[in-house]
Amino acid sequence: MTVWLKSAISDFDVSSAIEEVGYIDWGTNHHIFAGDIVYIYMGRPTQKISYKTECVKDDLTEKELTDYSQFYRVPLSSSAVSNRVSKKYIRLKPLINLESCLGEELSLNELVAKGMAKSYVRDTRKLENKPDLLKYIYEVEEKLEMDSIDSLVPKGTPTTVAERIVKTRVGQGLFKQKLLLESQECCICGLTDMSLLIASHIKPWKDCTSNERLDKHNGLLLCPAHDALFDKGYITFNNNGKVVISSRLDETTKRLMNIESSSKIKLSKNNKKYMAFHRSKIFK
Numbered sequence: 001m002t003v004w005l006k007s008a009i010s011d012f013d014v015s016s017a018i019e020e021v022g023y024i025d026w027g028t029n030h031h032i033f034a035g036d037i038v039y040i041y042m043g044r045p046t047q048k049i050s051y052k053t054e055c056v057k058d059d060l061t062e063k064e065l066t067d068y069s070q071f072y073r074v075p076l077s078s079s080a081v082s083n084r085v086s087k088k089y090i091r092l093k094p095l096i097n098l099e100s101c102l103g104e105e106l107s108l109n110e111l112v113a114k115g116m117a118k119s120y121v122r123d124t125r126k127l128e129n130k131p132d133l134l135k136y137i138y139e140v141e142e143k144l145e146m147d148s149i150d151s152l153v154p155k156g157t158p159t160t161v162a163e164r165i166v167k168t169r170v171g172q173g174l175f176k177q178k179l180l181l182e183s184q185e186c187c188i189c190g191l192t193d194m195s196l197l198i199a200s201h202i203k204p205w206k207d208c209t210s211n212e213r214l215d216k217h218n219g220l221l222l223c224p225a226h227d228a229l230f231d232k233g234y235i236t237f238n239n240n241g242k243v244v245i246s247s248r249l250d251e252t253t254k255r256l257m258n259i260e261s262s263s264k265i266k267l268s269k270n271n272k273k274y275m276a277f278h279r280s281k282i283f284k
């Protein structure tokens, strides 16, 4: 998976197009593939990174392209026409609208003030080549994510309910994206279907400080079966990354859940403190 920043043509009303059509079809000469994350920067008058989207198709034919001509503020310009000779066409599905809720954050003024842009943002770029900018976008997005979780999980929500909400929200959002940038498979069995992979907290959400909650080192990418075993404390890992299996798990379950005593995962130095917590508090 790759994370991109793509600039929209000034006269194209991205917001209305997304609102009415539900997605954006775009031509590109870059190697953007299904599963990639694409942040959209909108030109005048918005001048801001306004949407986080996911590329859901990377092989649209010209026939499949949606007609967006009504969303151009001025009649199709030459730049729009040149868009028509792109090497390929992609479909972007919005994940988060960053435009309305963040004040000046992610605006061109802020990007310039932070030294992350000159007087404009143009074209398409890989954000892994712009680590400062990616970090800034993540920080803003984290704030947004924490706010939305706080509103979903008001104080007093039973812990089990809160954990479930967090698992589906955070486990599928930015936290998962950070883990996917490092690896794209279940760290135990190697399953690679991104839609099935779960970003599992090593130290559970309810026990974390706010920094620990979205710290990628507190996460393992797991398939649903191995997430369930890890989450419920039937398996954990020692400091060398070797699996430790609970005596409560019988042989048949072990076989059916595809877990072997020889399994080993890679643990970074930063993973280890979280895993120590999991061993002592979660493992049964």
Ligand SMILES: [Zn+2]
Pocket: 186, 187, 188, 189, 190, 191, 222, 223, 224, 225, 226
């Ligand atoms: Zn697995």
